[in-house]
Amino acid sequence: xxxxxxxxxxxxxxxxxxxxxxxxxxxxxxxxxxxxxxxxxxxxxxxxxxxxxxxxxxxxxxxxxxxxxxxxxxxxxxxxxxxxxxxxxxxxxxxxxxxxxxxxxxxxxxxxxxxxxxxxxxxxxxxxxxxxxxxxxxxxxxxxxxxxxxxxxxxxxxxxxxxxxxxxxxxxxxxxxxxxxxxxxxxx
Amino acid sequence: xxxxxxxxxxxxxxxxxxxxxxxxxxxxxxxxxxxxxxxxxxxxxxxxxxxxxxxxxxxxxxxxxxxxxxxxxxxxxxxxxxxxxxxxxxxxxxxxxxxxxxxxxxxxxxxxxxxxxxxxxxxxxxxxxxxxxxxxxxxxxxxxxxxxxxxxxxxxxxxxxxxxxxxxxxxxxxxxxxxxxxxxxxxxxxxxxxxxxxxxxxxxxxx
Numbered sequence: 001x002x003x004x005x006x007x008x009x010x011x012x013x014x015x016x017x018x019x020x021x022x023x024x025x026x027x028x029x030x031x032x033x034x035x036x037x038x039x040x041x042x043x044x045x046x047x048x049x050x051x052x053x054x055x056x057x058x059x060x061x062x063x064x065x066x067x068x069x070x071x072x073x074x075x076x077x078x079x080x081x082x083x084x085x086x087x088x089x090x091x092x093x094x095x096x097x098x099x100x101x102x103x104x105x106x107x108x109x110x111x112x113x114x115x116x117x118x119x120x121x122x123x124x125x126x127x128x129x130x131x132x133x134x135x136x137x138x139x140x141x142x143x144x145x146x147x148x149x150x151x152x153x154x155x156x157x158x159x160x161x162x163x164x165x166x167x168x169x170x171x172x173x174x175x176x177x178x179x180x181x182x183x184x185x186x187x188x
Numbered sequence: 189x190x191x192x193x194x195x196x197x198x199x200x201x202x203x204x205x206x207x208x209x210x211x212x213x214x215x216x217x218x219x220x221x222x223x224x225x226x227x228x229x230x231x232x233x234x235x236x237x238x239x240x241x242x243x244x245x246x247x248x249x250x251x252x253x254x255x256x257x258x259x260x261x262x263x264x265x266x267x268x269x270x271x272x273x274x275x276x277x278x279x280x281x282x283x284x285x286x287x288x289x290x291x292x293x294x295x296x297x298x299x300x301x302x303x304x305x306x307x308x309x310x311x312x313x314x315x316x317x318x319x320x321x322x323x324x325x326x327x328x329x330x331x332x333x334x335x336x337x338x339x340x341x342x343x344x345x346x347x348x349x350x351x352x353x354x355x356x357x358x359x360x361x362x363x364x365x366x367x368x369x370x371x372x373x374x375x376x377x378x379x380x381x382x383x384x385x386x387x388x389x390x391x392x393x394x395x
Contacts, residue, residue, distance in 0.1 A: 020252035119235040
């Protein structure tokens with residue numbers, strides 16, 4: 001993370017000065033994460049990819065407005081969030097939770113697949129706001145203050161959403177998570 | 189047993205300070221209930237973090253501008269969402285204003301159902317015809333009188349005068365002819381009378 005930020009402090013100013021190759025390097029570093037983030041918000045993979053392209057296009061067009069190069073990541077997610085929200089409002093004013101993709105393979109063999117499917121199911125019971133907040137916090141690793149700036153929502157509200165989402169997911173995941181899993185110090 | 193004052197969600201998310209973390213760990217070693225609760229939160233967080241990332245269907249790459257190629261103002265505007273949006277809005281506003289000024293529709297022809305518009309147009313046409321028809325008829329009669337009847341009357345008068353002259357001329361000629369005939373006859377009678385007078389005055393008594 002530190003190395004990436006150090007690189008971005010160099011790449012972002014170059015891209016701001018019109019260096020397209022520098023911007024392409026930034027795109028290559030962030031496109032997979034942005035695409036996966038948008039997969040959680042968009043109704044399908046095609047829309048998620050279109051939104052990813054729009055996100056990077058908007059980022060390129062507005063890059064000069066980014067004052068702090070080290071904030072490139074949260075700034076990019078904010079654009080992606082706004083693109084997704086605009087799309088969902090245009091497409092269906094009363095946004096339903098997007099269909100969660102299935103059939104993804106985990107990294108732990110069969111147990112990993114089961115956990116992945118269970119986590120996907122647990123995510124699907126959350127509200128769209130809870131899901132986005134928990135993805136940004138847990139999957140993307142942002143701080144509450146960063147998520148607050150991405151979603152333009154108070155950090156306290158974001159924290160409340162994440163805690164509520166974890167509580168709901170814990171209930172859904174209880175049947176597949178054995179008691180005593182993990183130990184103090186294993187996480188964090 | 190519920191233990192209060194412990195933030196196991198914050199612990200699982202790594203949001204606690206070092207002192208808070210140590211305190212939570214000490215308690216978890218002695219409390220099975222909290223240890224179970226923490227294990228479930230940790231499993232949830234671990235499950236979320238283990239979700240595999242899906243590869244995008246293709247790479248997103250931006251093509252650099254050709255070297256030395258100047259970007260024109262309209263290209264910059266085309267590539268700028270706000271500028272393009274503003275320009276589009278300005279053009280639309282101009283079109284609306286121009287339409288309002290140049291194609292103002294009278295209130296009486298304001299849009300409405302087609303049947304109402306048709307009836308209104310028919311009524312307006314009838315009123316206009318009733319208003320204009322007497323004037324048009326008078327004007328047509330006046331024009332016809334000036335253009336056709338008055339010249340015809342003048343022509344007829346001229347013709348009558350001509351015929352009158354001709355008739356008078358004929359009468360004079362006939363009178364002169366008759367007068368000449370009478371004068372000739374009188375002259376002949378006078379000659380005969382003179383001849384007879386002369387004959388009777390001869391000694392032999394005539395011829």
